[in-house]
Amino acid sequence: MPEKQKRSARKQAEPDLGILSSWLLFAVQRELFETMEREGFEKLGPRHGAVLAYLDEEGTRATDLAALSGQHKQVIGTLIDELVEAGCVERRPDPQDRRAKLIVPTEAGLERMRRSDAIMAAIERRYAKELGEEDYAQFKRAFTRIAQAARSRERA
Amino acid sequence: MPEKQKRSARKQAEPDLGILSSWLLFAVQRELFETMEREGFEKLGPRHGAVLAYLDEEGTRATDLAALSGQHKQVIGTLIDELVEAGCVERRPDPQDRRAKLIVPTEAGLERMRRSDAIMAAIERRYAKELGEEDYAQFKRAFTRIAQAARSRERA
DNA sequence: AGTGATAGTCAAGATTAGTGACGATAATGT
DNA sequence: ACATTATCGTCACTAATCTTGACTATCACT
Numbered sequence: 001m002p003e004k005q006k007r008s009a010r011k012q013a014e015p016d017l018g019i020l021s022s023w024l025l026f027a028v029q030r031e032l033f034e035t036m037e038r039e040g041f042e043k044l045g046p047r048h049g050a051v052l053a054y055l056d057e058e059g060t061r062a063t064d065l066a067a068l069s070g071q072h073k074q075v076i077g078t079l080i081d082e083l084v085e086a087g088c089v090e091r092r093p094d095p096q097d098r099r100a101k102l103i104v105p106t107e108a109g110l111e112r113m114r115r116s117d118a119i120m121a122a123i124e125r126r127y128a129k130e131l132g133e134e135d136y137a138q139f140k141r142a143f144t145r146i147a148q149a150a151r152s153r154e155r156a
Numbered sequence: 157m158p159e160k161q162k163r164s165a166r167k168q169a170e171p172d173l174g175i176l177s178s179w180l181l182f183a184v185q186r187e188l189f190e191t192m193e194r195e196g197f198e199k200l201g202p203r204h205g206a207v208l209a210y211l212d213e214e215g216t217r218a219t220d221l222a223a224l225s226g227q228h229k230q231v232i233g234t235l236i237d238e239l240v241e242a243g244c245v246e247r248r249p250d251p252q253d254r255r256a257k258l259i260v261p262t263e264a265g266l267e268r269m270r271r272s273d274a275i276m277a278a279i280e281r282r283y284a285k286e287l288g289e290e291d292y293a294q295f296k297r298a299f300t301r302i303a304q305a306a307r308s309r310e311r312a
Numbered sequence: 313a314g315t316g317a318t319a320g321t322c323a324a325g326a327t328t329a330g331t332g333a334c335g336a337t338a339a340t341g342t
Numbered sequence: 343a344c345a346t347t348a349t350c351g352t353c354a355c356t357a358a359t360c361t362t363g364a365c366t367a368t369c370a371c372t
Contacts (some may be wrong), residue, residue, distance in 0.1 A: 006212045007269075008224065016276040017283075017296075018188065019209065020303040021181035026226070027306030028174045047359080055177060056162045063319060068164065070182070072361065077321065098367040099319040113163075120172040127173075127302050135298055140173075142295035146283050147176040150183035203328075219350060228330065233352065255337045257349040 028123060035119050041112055042086045051079050051103070052113055059102035061094060070154075088112055126142070184279060197268055198242045207235050207259070208244070208269055215258035217250060222285050226310075244268055 029046045037043050050069035054060065066076045080103055083089045086094065088109035094100040105113060128136035167175060185202045193199050199235040206225035210216065222232045236259055239245045244265035261269060284292035 006214075008210045008212050008216065011209060015298075015300065015303065016273075017280055018181060018184045018205070018276060020299050021177045021184065022312075023303040023307040024299075025174060025177035025181055027303075027310045028177065032174065036230065043217075045358090049174070053167060055166045056164050058162070060164060062317075064164075073320070074322090074362085077358070078359095093195060094319095097319075097369070099366095101320070117172075120174060124173055127305070130305065131298055131301060135294075139295060139298035140303070142287055142291055143173075143176050143299065144171065144179075146295070147171065147179040147183075149283070149286065151179040154179075154183045154186065201327090229351070230331085230353090231329065234328090242368080250350095253338070253350075267344070 028120070030118050031117060031123060036112070036116065039115070041115070044082070044086060044088075047075075048079055048083060051076065051083060052105075052109070052116065055089070055103065055105055055109075055113065057105065057110065059092060059094075059104035061100045062103060063100070065103065070100075083109070179271070184276070187279060188272060192268070192272065195271070198226060200238070200244075203231075204235055204239060205272075206264070207232065207239060208261075208272065211245070211259065211261055211265075211269065213261065213266065215248065215250075217256045218259060219256070221259065227249035239265070270300055 005013075015023070032049075033044070033046060038111060041131040050071060051065055052064055062076050063073060065080075066073045069076070071079075080089065080091070084091065087106060089103050089105050091101045092104050094102045124136075124140075131139065131152070161169075171179070185205070188205075189200070189202060194197070206227055207221055210221055210224040218232050218236060219229060221236075222229045225232070227235075236245065240247065243262060245259050245261050247257045248260050250258045280292075280296075285297065
């Protein structure tokens with residue numbers, strides 16, 4: 001091994017946190033959506049995950065989805081349009097606030113959310129096996145702490 | 157704490173790998189680019205990072221940058237145009253291959269790359285302090301293994 | 313009632329990503 | 343030497359995505 005290796009090689013061997021996150025994010029996203037599609041679920045982009053991931057069974061307001069996912073209301077709006085089109089959610093008036101609408105998952109939407117959660121869990125189990133249960137659990141605890149710290153720093 | 161908590165709350169408390177990755181990626185990216193801009197570097201988007209991150213001191217070919225960053229040649233082309241505009245890189249003919257051009261960082265570009273690496277390192281040190289050096293080192297080893305596994309799975 | 317803030321939508325623009333084709337050059341096989 | 347095939351970077355075009363500003367209806371507070 002050369003003492004003064006090329007920068008690109010170093011970045012491959014000892015990637016920084018940003019590079020690691022992007023590798024993992026894109027790989028996980030792609031695997032999730034390819035699996036869903038292969039299983040016959042209607043094709044949706046990763047962007048729709050931003051809505052589905054934060055959706056409550058009893059429904060969630062579009063503004064909350066925007067805040068949770070960090071996207072603009074406008075984007076959430078079109079995302080919801082497409083999810084309605086795909087039969088995953090429906091818009092219901094919010095009894096608490098007549099300005100607002102609750103985005104409520106349909107049965108098909110719930111099914112998709114459950115399946116998506118299960119696939120993510122399977123991906124994690126694969127890594128847990130590869131790394132060892134103990135080490136993986138510790139990794140995930142640390143990751144959760146760091147990511148939550150990063151996120152709260154964002155919001156400030 | 158309710159036994160049957162809402163899904164969105166659960167996702168906040170026990171996020172999956174995809175959510176964690178996106179939180180960390182976006183936070184880190186934003187901090188990096190905001191810091192760079194605050195220090196007077198010309199404003200560039202996160203996308204340019206895909207080029208700068210993998211750039212070698214001696215220069216790298218556009219096609220290699222496309223492969224490393226996983227983006228299309230076309231995208232890399234415009235990114236390079238903008239980086240040339242910003243004075244960070246220049247196109248030089250590749251003596252080995254007259255079809256190709258080497259993308260070589262200018263002195264200003266090198267300065268930016270060094271600074272960017274330093275900021276990332278500082279961000280990591282902050283998390284290391286927060287988590288404890290020992291735990292952080294173990295976290296990063298695990299993260300590196302998992303992300304590299306995910307990435308190689310991608311390429312297959 | 314009157315005021316300012318908020319929810320969701322409409323519309324238009326800017327930015328970014330993805331595709332196919334092309335001229336130039338290189339690599340390969342004969 | 344020559345023809346064939348593959349690769350490098352670019353051009354032109356389309357589609358997807360993000361961003362911004364404005365607007366209506368409703369809410370919360372006085």
